[in-house]
């Protein structure tokens with residue numbers, strides 16, 4: 001007989017549901033309740049590309065130690081979808097638990113001796129209490145939350161308090177919801193052995209953090225950062241970003257006198273149009289952005305090249321997902337990096353920002369609007385489904401009221417009067433960035449014709465080769481300027497560098513502290529660097545320089561960040577060891593730990609503990 | 614190509630508009646299109662319309678896609694900002710620009726390839742969104758810049774320069790525009806200044822989406838027997854025309870005909886293009902009548918010209934979205950940033 005897992009504030013719970021059955025809000029409530037009890041947790045929605053009927057899962061990693069990357073193996077499975085019972089049972093760790101609706105018996109053939117099965121006759125309990133079929137369906141989810149409250153010791157007031165908040169203004173709904181919770185709780189109390197050996201306990205693990213998804217965070221960043229024109233085309237997992245912007249802007253961006261909008265949101269006919277609108281608005285002086293995912297970014301290629309060459313500010317968020325067409329649109333990946341970095345034909349390269357947390361989504365959205373105008377070029381914020389759509393515990397957002405938007409080099413009418421020899425693409429400051437003018441500024445001065453590359457420093461049409469080349473060299477200078485302006489890499493390194501290091505970015509960051517700690521236990525001690533922008537700053541190359549071998553951890557098949565490092569930094573590929581994960585699920589510490597440990601084993605490298613005293 | 618640069622000196626007797634400017638002040642760079650290209654006549658008409666309306670040139674933004682037609686914004690209003698964007702996507706760029714600053718005049722120039730093929734989707738959607746602008750298609754029934762392929766406005770049965778017949782139905786952009794909500798739709802002929810200039814002036818003054826489909830012959834690639842949208846200049850020169858790089862020099866065709874009348878425009882190849890000017894008593898304020906008129910004329914093989922449809926009280930996209938009067942691009946931190954206190958309430962809502 002396997003010993004049941006014992007754990008307080010350290011386990012993984014997974015809910016298996018049917019899409020469209022209202023489980024998402026109940027599961028979200030579960031996670032938020034733990035967060036409000038001060039317990040660090042990381043909810044992850046694993047959903048199909050479907051509106052109703054297909055299986056869907058929701059995983060919550062609970063970790064008082066603050067390990068919020070994904071962890072393999074499930075301690076407690078809430079199996080509410082009979083169709084996926086077989087898979088769901090298989091995922092439970094030996095000694096784990098499985099909660100199911102015992103109105104119908106759990107198939108004998110699927111039972112496991114090393115798993116504790118907990119039956120709650122949810123459908124039956126509901127049947128007696130509620131008559132409306134829709135309510136019966138919805139409240140099933142609330143009933144299991146009630147049972148879990150008892151089994152795991154979730155504070156009751158936290159749960160009911162959340163229901164009261166949620167139904168503020170619709171008080172009639174509070175009673176039935178609380179009743180559903182009680183049904184679950186009472187059944188567990190009366191008929192089950194509680195609490196379970198795994199459970200939760202209030203702690204002080206979240207401080208003043210907030211629990212928010214990256215898409216909403218970025219949308220708020222754009223709002224605070226002064227974006228006025230948003231153009232987008234619906235695509236999972238980016239849709240909620242544009243929707244959040246519109247929703248919050250409708251409240252926070254009204255002209256107090258007229259009630260009219262100080263923003264425009266356009267749902268375009270496709271992504272080509274969305275990026276075209278952003279470029280048109282940027283050309284005309286408005287801060288503008290679009291949000292999309294891989295398929296949209298693919299469509300935007302030609303326009304991104306135009307914005308690069310014509311030097312027009314534009315901001316784009318790519319909430320990355322796996323693969324094209326149908327298949328894995330609702331799974332996460334970091335697989336658009338190369339597509340974004342070198343988007344479009346001709347010699348192009350683009351500035352990328354790589355946030356890891358919702359706070360960084362907010363900050364980088366603001367930063368991107370500044371950088372786009374400063375550098376007069378597209379800025380792409382690369383997030384992914386995991387960061388964009390799942391709630392994450394994040395430091396709260398901050399705003400300094402003294403902060404001013406950096407509108408970049410724009411000559412107004414007075415400026416035009418003063419400048420003697422103005423040319424749109426003249427590099428007068430030596431940073432590769434010219435002074436631009438906006439339409440409508442001056443009756444006589446400053447007008448120019450915007451086009452691709454066939455123009456000289458004064459924006460006059462020319463097809464002369466040496467002028468084209470000169471322009472390309474200036475763009476290269478601007479690229480060097482960009483490398484000094486993007487967010488610096490975050491480096492963790494002792495006073496003395498260790499022989500090897502790891503590089504990672506974006507959502508590969510959350511599992512890293514856990515992975516590095518586990519590797520250290522095995523005698524593999526590594527320095528680490530989280531890259532936050534492209535072009536890479538000098539500190540990135542210096543970190544690599546200081547280490548014999550560096551592992552590059554990312555969520556794609558081809559090692560795209562590694563390729564960028566090799567191409568841009570002219571680094572010997574042998575020194576950069578790829579650690580790759582690309583099954584569409586968020587990265588876990590175990591994957592990192594395994595691959596790095598295997599590498600050391602295969603290389604038969606001496607453990608660091610063997611060489612360092 | 615027109616190599617002769619126009620002298621920049623002002624003739625003292627040139628008429629001045631309310632701003633004290635002459636027509637010359639509205640000109641652009643010297644055109645590099647083929648001599649006699651209809652598109653240059655359209656540019657000339659735009660210059661005249663803006664001058665006569667005393668529009669300050671710097672308050673105009675000119676946008677275009679790609680094509681010979683889309684090159685033309687360089688050749689008018691030299692004091693305006695211009696944007697030669699990418700093929701077929703001028704509508705989205707114009708939409709974004711217009712969202713950023715509702716106070717400027719917007720002139721969009723496109724071709725039939727640009728708007729009816731690669732850009733048909735964007736064309737349809739800018740019409741729906743009612744962006745306040747003047748949208749001109751220089752319609753020559755061919756792809757000028759890529760040397761003479763069929764465009765989607767080409768009539769079925771007409772033949773290309775290589776003698777291949779067009780097998781597909783034409784797209785009538787004016788008809789489409791009327792159907793999906795344009796509030797000003799007109800059709801004209803590049804060489805009919807008397808008609809085109811007043812239409813352009815009305816379009817510029819229209820506070821909504823104004824569309825002009827301007828038949829604008831291509832002298833280089835649609836000047837062969839069998840084309841229904843162009844003319845060959847000198848019939849006896851067809852042997853010379855076999856040389857692909859020899860483009861005959863010619864003067865632009867001009868027409869001048871009365872309302873209600875038909876005008877047969879002589880095709881260089883002997884075929885004719887029959888234009889029918891709308892009668893003075895035609896009431897453009899009815900969408901159904903406009904569509905009906907277009908279809909009946911099409912049936913007769915006539916190209917109806919004039920103001921086809923007008924909504925006197927148009928709404929534009931800013932009205933639809935309820936944006937403020939000031940240009941969005943002009944707003945700063947004070948108007949745009951909700952500030953630190955509001956952000957604290959946002960933080961609190963996510964705890």
Ligand SMILES: Cc1ncc(C[n+]2csc(CCOP(=O)(O)OP(=O)(O)O)c2C)c(N)n1
Pocket residue numbers: 679680681682683700723724725726727728751753755756757758759764
């Ligand atoms: C994406 C893309 N595809 C193809 C082209 C090549 N191209 C340039 S102009 C043109 C056709 C232009 O035709 P139209 O809009 O009718 O203009 P015209 O030259 O006849 O005035 C094409 C296909 C291009 N520039 N971009």
Ligand code: SF4
Pocket residue numbers: 645646647649650651652681682753757758830831832833834
């Ligand atoms: S090819 Fe045709 S459309 Fe182009 S400039 Fe020459 S005449 Fe005009």
Ligand SMILES: [Mg+2]
Pocket residue numbers: 680724725726751752753754755756757764
């Ligand atoms: Mg054409």
